[in-house]
Amino acid sequence: MIEGLYEAHLPVKYLRCSIQFYQSLGLELAWEGDGIAFIWIERHKSWLGLWEGEEYLTAYHPSLRHVAFRIPFEEMENSVNWLHSKGIEAVPFGNRRSVQPFVRPNQGNASVYFKDPDGNSLEFISYVSVPDELKQESEKFEMTKWMELVRLRGEEDIL
Template sequence: MILGLYEAHLPVSNKNRSIEFYSKLGLELAWQDEDTAFFWIEKEKSWLGLWAGEEYKMHYHPSVRHVAFRVSFEKLKESITWLKSIGIEPVPFGRRSSSEPFIRPNQGNASVYFNDPDGNSLELMCYVPVPEGMKTITEKLSFEDWEKMIEKER
């Protein structure tokens, strides 16, 4: 029945500033009206709605102000350089002090985080195949530590 995610929404304070920001990420503006803009994430498959209004003042919580964009593992490795090249600073996730990409072996994914101009949490994320013996590791691992562990598994 369910084929994938069609849409997600975020509150923004300034629609035009947000259009500029999300365009820098390479998303295509699908349409807009007076206080709303929609960007294709995958054309004709999924989009992101940006809604201008006072809701952007709502206290951040990932259940209401977070979107993760799917990328390849190779692109995630380049994500910090790419984000900085378009004027966006990555941010640490949770209690981590580093903003570098990291791997969650127990979830089988890797991520890097950054914020939009209104403090909405954005994430570049990819699937990571995890050897069976490493699927119980709950620690968030740097790419360097991950590669060392994978080498030991081989």
């Protein structure tokens, strides 16, 4: 029945500024009007609603004001440089100090975080193949450390 996520929504202070920001990420404006814009994430499959108003002042919580964009794992390693080329700085996740991509073996994903002009939390995330014996590991591995670990184990085929 369910095939995927169609839409998510974020509050923004200045709609025009936010539209330009999301277009700089390579996303396309689908529709705009009356303080609302919809940006295609995947054309005709999923979009992001941007709502101009005071709600952008709502305090951040992981259940509010967060969107994760799926990217190929092969692009994760260069994601911080790609963001930087767009004038966007990556930010540390949680209590981490590093802004570099990291792997969560117990969730089977890799992530890097950044923010939009209104402080909404954005994430690039990708699926990661994890050897069975590491699937319970809750440590977050820097991407470079994860790649070394996988290579040392002789499991390059999962990369």
